[in-house]
Amino acid sequence: MNQTVVIYESKYGSTRRYAQWLAEALACPLFERKQFSPKYFAQYQMILYGGGLYAGGLSGVRLITQNWSLLSDKHVILFTCGLANPDDPDNIAHIREGLSKTLSAEMMSSIPFFHLRGGICYPGLSLVHRTMMAMLRRMLLKKAPSERSAEDQLLLATYGKTLDFTDRAALEPMLAHIRALQEAGSIG
Numbered sequence: 001m002n003q004t005v006v007i008y009e010s011k012y013g014s015t016r017r018y019a020q021w022l023a024e025a026l027a028c029p030l031f032e033r034k035q036f037s038p039k040y041f042a043q044y045q046m047i048l049y050g051g052g053l054y055a056g057g058l059s060g061v062r063l064i065t066q067n068w069s070l071l072s073d074k075h076v077i078l079f080t081c082g083l084a085n086p087d088d089p090d091n092i093a094h095i096r097e098g099l100s101k102t103l104s105a106e107m108m109s110s111i112p113f114f115h116l117r118g119g120i121c122y123p124g125l126s127l128v129h130r131t132m133m134a135m136l137r138r139m140l141l142k143k144a145p146s147e148r149s150a151e152d153q154l155l156l157a158t159y160g161k162t163l164d165f166t167d168r169a170a171l172e173p174m175l176a177h178i179r180a181l182q183e184a185g186s187i188g
């Protein structure tokens with residue numbers, strides 16, 4: 001039995017791409033969150049969950065937080081997919097601060113997190129998301145230029161455009177971590 005599963009929620013496709021690459025590399029099943037019932041958790045030893053970042057929240061992570069009691073004897077690994085560059089430690093700190101609003105202290109300390117970079121296609125955004133990004137831009141324009149972070153500047157410079165930072169190679173640290181766990185615990 002294959003004991004590892006990849007589950008994801010993706011609104012515009014970046015997380016889906018990473019999830020597909022992961023499942024392919026690990027030769028394991030892949031589910032969209034909406035197609036995964038919590039009763040399926042019993043079949044797996046390692047749960048890899050990923051979602052897009054929206055206003056600091058991890059899309060669909062309720063699947064993990066609301067079913068935490070079913071996961072106590074399993075390896076749970078989360079990956080986030082956002083526009084912020086994960087090579088910048090300030091961005092990682094910011095992402096973790098956002099996650100800590102919905103994940104318990106125990107989840108924050110016990111779950112390994114991996115942060116991946118997605119993209120954005122402004123012309124394809126839903127009306128709600130387009131409005132949110134327009135509000136964010138207006139807010140950033142009110143900041144003094146000297147107070148704008150690198151991410152603020154990137155957002156202002158690329159507002160309205162299409163960006164794609166998805167990169168298969170960015171999965172390598174996560175795959176190395178998973179493979180080490182699989183080898184140590186003979187997880188399939």
Ligand SMILES: Cc1cc2nc3c(=O)[nH]c(=O)nc-3n(C[C@H](O)[C@H](O)[C@H](O)COP(=O)(O)O)c2cc1C
Binds near residue numbers: 011013014128132
């Ligand atoms: C309304 C909105 C809010 C966003 N908030 C964040 C955020 O807080 N942090 C971040 O890094 N990226 C943020 N993004 C960028 C998305 O995370 C990025 O587009 C990601 O690739 C989406 O993944 P998905 O297509 O799999 O849903 C936001 C995008 C939109 C449209």
